[in-house]
Amino acid sequence: MIEFRHVSFAYETGYPVLQDVSFTIQEHESVGLIGANGAGKSTVMKLILGLLFPSEGEVYVHGIRVSKATLADVRKMCGFVLQNSDSQMFMPTVKEDLLFGPLNYGMSRKEAEEKADAVLEQLQITALKERYNHRISGGEKRMAAIASVLTMEPSVILMDEPTSALDPYNRRQIIQVIRSLSVTKVLTSHDLDMILDTCQRVILIGNGTVQADGPASAILRDQKLLEANRLELPLSLQKPVL
Amino acid sequence: MNKAEYTLREFYEMDELADRRSPVHRFSALSKLAVTVVYLFVVVSFDRYDLTGVLAMALYPYLLFAMSGLTFGMCIHKMRYILPLLIFAGIFNPFLDRNVWFVIGSVSVSKGWLSLAVLIVKAVCTVSAVFLLIGTTKIDAICGALRRIHVPSMLVTLILLTYRYMSVLTEEVAVMTDAYHLRAPRQKGIDVSAWGSFLGQLILRSMDRARELYASMLLRGYTGEFPAEKQKGDSRSLIHALVWCSVFLLLRFVPVIRIIGTLVTGGKV
Numbered sequence: 001m002i003e004f005r006h007v008s009f010a011y012e013t014g015y016p017v018l019q020d021v022s023f024t025i026q027e028h029e030s031v032g033l034i035g036a037n038g039a040g041k042s043t044v045m046k047l048i049l050g051l052l053f054p055s056e057g058e059v060y061v062h063g064i065r066v067s068k069a070t071l072a073d074v075r076k077m078c079g080f081v082l083q084n085s086d087s088q089m090f091m092p093t094v095k096e097d098l099l100f101g102p103l104n105y106g107m108s109r110k111e112a113e114e115k116a117d118a119v120l121e122q123l124q125i126t127a128l129k130e131r132y133n134h135r136i137s138g139g140e141k142r143m144a145a146i147a148s149v150l151t152m153e154p155s156v157i158l159m160d161e162p163t164s165a166l167d168p169y170n171r172r173q174i175i176q177v178i179r180s181l182s183v184t185k186v187l188t189s190h191d192l193d194m195i196l197d198t199c200q201r202v203i204l205i206g207n208g209t210v211q212a213d214g215p216a217s218a219i220l221r222d223q224k225l226l227e228a229n230r231l232e233l234p235l236s237l238q239k240p241v242l
Numbered sequence: 243m244n245k246a247e248y249t250l251r252e253f254y255e256m257d258e259l260a261d262r263r264s265p266v267h268r269f270s271a272l273s274k275l276a277v278t279v280v281y282l283f284v285v286v287s288f289d290r291y292d293l294t295g296v297l298a299m300a301l302y303p304y305l306l307f308a309m310s311g312l313t314f315g316m317c318i319h320k321m322r323y324i325l326p327l328l329i330f331a332g333i334f335n336p337f338l339d340r341n342v343w344f345v346i347g348s349v350s351v352s353k354g355w356l357s358l359a360v361l362i363v364k365a366v367c368t369v370s371a372v373f374l375l376i377g378t379t380k381i382d383a384i385c386g387a388l389r390r391i392h393v394p395s396m397l398v399t400l401i402l403l404t405y406r407y408m409s410v411l412t413e414e415v416a417v418m419t420d421a422y423h424l425r426a427p428r429q430k431g432i433d434v435s436a437w438g439s440f441l442g443q444l445i446l447r448s449m450d451r452a453r454e455l456y457a458s459m460l461l462r463g464y465t466g467e468f469p470a471e472k473q474k475g476d477s478r479s480l481i482h483a484l485v486w487c488s489v490f491l492l493l494r495f496v497p498v499i500r501i502i503g504t505l506v507t508g509g510k511v
Contacts (some may be wrong), residue, residue: 051457072463080461086413087454088407092257092380104463134254134409152462 001027002048002156002184007057017043019208020057024152025201027155029184030178032195032216035205036230041188044205045158048186050074060158076105079149083161085141094144097133101152112151119150123177131150138169146177156184163191192234196220204229244423245415252320253409259312259377266310266374271383271445273479277302277486278375284490285367290357294365294499302486303370303494310378317373321366328365381405395467402468410455411448418444439451440476 002025010016017040025031033041046052047059050071059066062076082088087156091097095116102112106167120126125143136144142162149157162178163171171194178185189195195202195216202219204212206229212219219225223233232238266274267310281302288295296496307314318325337352376384385398418440422432492498 049457049461051460075461075463078461081442082454082456082458084454087451088458090455090458093261096382099470100459100464101462101471104465132254132258148462 001023001060001062001233002186003058003060004044004047005058005060007047007054007059008049009040009052009054009098014056016208017196018047018054018205021205021208021210022057023203023210025184025186027184028182029201032197032199032202033163033186033188033205034190034195034202034231035211039205039229040208041205042160045080045186045188048074048156048158049078049080076152077154078156078158079152079154080156081142081145081149081159081162083164085138085145088145088148089141092132094128094131094136094147097144097148098129098151101148105152115151115153121145122150122180125148137170139166139173140177142166142170142174143177146174150181152179154183155185157181158186159188161189161191162187163182163189163194190231192220192226192231193236196236204231207231244416244419244420246412250409250412250416253412256376257380259316262311262378264305264310264378266378268478269378269387269482270349270475270479271379271387272475273483274375274379275384275387275391276483278371280487280490281371284494285364286492287373288360288364290360291353293356293360293363294503295497296360296501298493299367299490300363302490303367303374305372306378310374312374312377314370314487316377317370320373321369324365324369325362328362329358332361335361342499382468399467407448407452407453410451411444413445414448414451418447467476 004021004023007018007021008016009018021040021044033044037042043052047054048061048066050066050068053067061077064070064073066074089097091100095113098116098119099109099112102115103109107115108175117126120129123143123146125140125147128140128144131140133141133144146159146162159178163174166174171191175194175197178187185198187195187199199216201214202212202216203210204219204225211229212222212225220234221237226232259502282301284463285296285299288299303314303317307317334354335358338351339352339357341353342350343353343356344351379387381402385402388398389395419432422440422487423429426433
């Protein structure tokens with residue numbers, strides 16, 4: 001469970017990014033965080049992960065308050081897939097990247113390799129195991145980045161723009177993978193069709209506050225609300241032009 | 243492909259070379275590291291006029307190139323920036339060191355030429371040895387070996403991170419160089435007037451990337467030390483290290499080439 005209690009945050013004094021934001025995400029829920037550029041979606045993610053700390057209010061992950069003292073516990077529970085997979089995959093090969101997290105958390109190499117094999121099998125990317133990160137395509141790298149997070153067996157997965165810059169085939173693959181994960185999922189994206197496909201609930205952030213919070217099927221159909229927040233209806237819900 | 247991309251490709255190639263399979267690749271990182279360190283010390287310890295002694299030391303890279311599947315050509319290619327510097331550093335020796343080495347007709351050749359030759363052979367030998375080490379051993383394994391000999395964790399992590407971040411920096415240079423040249427097609431290189439902003443942007447961009455990368459490490463449990471693979475010491479690697487270290491010491495203290503030369507020419511040893 002993730003809980004935001006009256007959270008405010010500003011990178012610069014006088015320019016708040018989030019103001020008095022409160023919401024709760026239940027276990028196994030799949031939530032899409034949407035909003036215009038600069039609305040504060042990524043900031044919400046960073047606050048959950050303890051990469052930033054609120055100026056006011058509190059953030060809880062599974063009942064643990066996110067603070068410097070609890071970072072290790074919080075981060076063990078949360079897996080984060082970055083928008084830029086190049087920044088996520090920093091080891092020479094996919095295999096070494098997959099082992100990095102589990103080994104850091106004290107898993108033996110044998111156990112870690114078994115876990116990595118199982119995840120690669122689950123995502124059907126076993127062929128990538130021995131490949132070099134600089135030799136694989138963007139789509140493969142995104143899949144490998146998700147795998148590197150799954151090997152840590154997180155109970156919460158956060159994904160920042162998981163389908164950005166992917167071709168339709170790879171986008172579909174990622175959507176299927178996201179749908180197949182049975183953990184708490186928080187996704188940020190401007191790809192509202194993907195959000196509609198993968199999330200039951202949507203939190204719309206705008207002007208530093210929660211503008212709407214409810215079922216994805218309702219919020220993503222609300223054209224006025226979306227347009228007021230510089231968004232558009234998902235393509236699948238728009239009337240064909242021709 | 244711009245220069246930065248080419249550098250980046252070469253950079254990645256080293257990782258791929260280290261991942262090949264050969265008898266040398268299979269030796270433990272610790273044994274290869276020990277042999278290389280001893281080799282470097284022995285090579286640089288030769289007298290500046292001892293050409294035959296230093297030439298004998300070329301036996302090690304020669305055999306290892308043959309065994310590892312790497313080629314001397316690859317090594318020379320990597321040395322292309324260092325060699326001119328070396329030649330520049332030693333080019334004044336023939337003029338400063340005027341002791342006569344030998345005389346051909348009426349022309350005397352100074353010992354400065356000899357010391358220049360020794361300097362170049364030493365450089366080629368030492369760079370080849372280091373190339374062989376990093377071309378047959380992954381950086382993680384080398385760092386693991388450094389940790390095993392109790393090199394401070396901070397220093398080892400610094401080496402490893404520098405290695406990783408170098409690719410980040412070079413990637414940024416590649417992207418920025420392309421962006422620059424697309425808007426300045428007739429220019430060769432980057433104009434001096436743009437150096438300041440180019441470097442400033444490069445630092446900011448690579449810091450952003452580095453920050454993201456570091457966040458990704460932290461989120462996967464990084465606490466200041468890379469998880470190193472525990473390497474088992476095997477007898478083959480131990481023999482490799484012992485044999486080579488003995489050979490180096492033998493070549494250092496016994497003038498093997500001179501003895502062979504004397505024997506071949508029928509003189510007394």
